[in-house]
Amino acid sequence: MAEMKVNQETAKKLGILPEELEQIKKYLGRMPNFTELSIYSVMWSEHASYKNSIKLLKTLPRKGARLLAEAGEENAGLVDIGDGLACAFKIESHNHPSAVEPYQGAATGVGGINRDIFTMGARPIAQLNSLRFGDLSLDRTKWLLKGIVKGIGNYGNAFGVPVVGGEIYFDECYNANPLVNAMSVGIVKKGKVISATSGGLGNPVYIVGSSTGKDGIHGATFASADLHENSADDIPSVQVGDPFMEKLLLEASLELNETDAIIGMQDMGAAGIICSTSEMSARGKCGMKIYLDKVPLRQKNIEAWEILLSESQERMLVVVKKGQEKVVEKIFEKWDLHCAIIGEVINEDRLYFYYHDKLVADVPADSLVLGGGAPVYERESKEPKYFKELKKFKISQIEEPEDLRAVAEMLTNEPTLASKRWIYEQYDTMVGTKNMATNVPSDAGIVNIKGSEKALALTVDCNSRYVFADPEKGTAIAVAEAARNIVCSGGTPVAITNCLNFGNPYNPEVFWQFSGAIKGMSAACIKFGTPVTGGNVSFYNQTSIGDTIEPIYPTPTIGMLGVLEDKNNVMSLAFQHKGDMIFLIGPVVEDISSSEYLVKYHKIKKSPCPAFDLEMEYKVQQIVAYVIKNKMISSAHDVSEGGIYTTLLESAMPNDLGFDITTSAEVRTDAFLFGESQSRVVVSVTPAKEDAFIDFMMDQKVGFMALGHVTKCELRVDDVSYGFIRDHKKVYDTAIEKLI
DSSP, X not given: OOOOOOSHHHHHHTTOOHHHHHHHHHHHTSOOOHHHHHHHHHHTSHHHHOTTTHHHHTTSOOOOTTEEEOTTSSSXXXXXXXXXXXXXXXXXXXXXXXXXXXXXXXXXXXXXXXXXHHTTTOEEEEEEEEEEEOOTXXXXXXXXXXXXXXXXXXXXXXXXXXXEEEEEEEOGGGSSOOEEEEEEEEEEEGGGOOOSOOOSTTOEEEEEESOBOSTTTTHHHHTTSOOOTTGGGGGGGSOOOOHHHHHHHHHHHHHHHTSSOEEEEEEOOTTHHHHHHHHHHHHHTOEEEEEGGGSOBSSSOOOHHHHHHOOOSSEEEEEEOTTOHHHHHHHHHHTTOEEEEEEEEESSSOEEEEETTEEEEEEOGGGGSTTTTSOOOOOOOOOOHHHHHHTTOOGGGSOOOSOHHHHHHHHHTOTTTSOOHHHHTTSOSSTTSOBGGGTSOOSSEEEEOTTSSXXXXXXXXXXXXXXXXXXXXXXXXXXHHHHHHHHHTXXXXXXXXXXXXXXXXXXXXXXXXXXXXXXXXXXXXXXHTOOEEEEEEXXXXXXXXXXXXXXXXXXXXXXXXXXXXXXXXXXXXXXXXXXXXXXXXXXXXXXXXXXXXXXXXXXXXXXXOOOOOHHHHHHHHHHHHHHHHTTOOSEEEEXXXXXXXXXHHHHHTTTTOEEEXXXXXXXXXXXXXXXXXXXXXXXXXXXXXXXXHHHHHHTSSSOEEEEEEEESSEEEETTEEEEEHHHHHHHHXXXXXXXX
């Protein structure tokens, strides 16, 4: 095929700005050919280069005593968890592919994030996911939900890593643009970490794993543009996954790690071969000669640029010490995987790509990558008009319903609050036998580290409605709730990874949201001592509402890692015994802002962020950590969506117990039961420990109150019967299933 002509119009179609084309010409000293232009198109896309976000991302706290790699240094975050072990963990999005082909979009998101972990030499031991869908009454939402859940379940189950936690929200702002954020967590011995780097003149460069096809070409560019009504035409940009191949690749990689043959290894994710070759070369301050005709192919008639940009799954690039080729090839032959030398390392900042002895591209490696020559921008920022409108809301405008029992029943049936059983039953949560939360339901996922006294506590959190209402405060709440979940489970928060899902960065109001979110995340991470280890930015998420196209709610998902030094200290969210006393730790505030109750019952979408004070939050968490460690309580469950009532219900259901509580006379009853003000935890205490608990709490400078006691099975609020736990449990467990 003749080389396509390159001009401004070609560059524009590939998403390259006029000023970027000029910069490319400076780097090359000439006009790029089509293959080279395609290279810059994917490598300088937002998805690969973070060109519109990196300036702000660099302001996040990225240093900590436990960190073994700073954000951006490796494929994933790396944290010292003691006993000679490190934890590699990361969260990433696969939103656009999942919007047009939900099954493969979600499946390959799971596959890609697991490869990021095991290319570092870590064995994945846990997965989590954070999902957002539109109105569940719509046929399209049902189709997306079914496909995405099946894709996550089928890939993860076949690969053999349990899903230990997650979250799912429903809101019409995600009608056309669902969010699929997948997190993977792995364990590696500290001395056995593989770096994503290159080096050593003449060292061979291998491509290993699956053969290469046309799936996923320009996928990074596709992920860096708005979705539109014709996005389904871009289905060729969605990759196809094979979890059984990935399982073989995992075992081969870990066996390879036991040898002394590897210089570096990197997953071929977004942008395929060009991404791995350029990033590994830039890290190692070297270059490569790559022969594209030596890449194993799964179909005929693939052009050189297509081989270079293909995002076919289950592939990795490995740089091997010269003379160790037979060692490597024997391992991949054992696991029946492709293993082909496609090039060699050179001592210059250059990538030369050949196809049948013809040089098809010649680019400086450093010019392509984040932190090198990739462009960096700071976009215009403007406070949205809606922000001042939200502040006009007053609780006094809302009439308190006479029948609060009916409100409670409605909220129990709400998809965002109800059980996600229909979803998680499609996941294998037990594979690997490390998931401790199946026996002890906790606010965070608890993963056993076998052969150690330790366990990991893992969670993903973000209420995007709060972030929409106030990006800075709402994102600080996302970090705070993640830390609260870890603490309520008996763990200590250690570090975070993030997945930042926003609209178009060229929209000043969207960039204002993004800027505020980064500020809020920074403040909260500094307070909780949880540095940012890395993550993912996903811009260009939007949906059609009526005749207008609106950005999604800003959704900065926080994936947090915590450590339990003693796995015997796992704390359950479940009430344990009839007769135990129930207490609330934290402030009582008359607040229903941005609550599910206000939005779903009163149909009011415009209100501020719920009440939140970072200092108070920190104090509450310190107190909860203390009473757990000193065995003063029997259960702990944080108050979040749905308010105290939903928290009590979730604590009562696991053991078929009930509760009898009295609300506070200081605030409206609807606000007390259903408001979502922050920094509150519901705990239960045995009668034998009640006096010690009260004596301790009286000395703390934090509000607390006795709510009531655990009953055999009835639910009572202010002497009014709300029915029996088994009836509520049936509604709670089947709400999503009935809608689907």
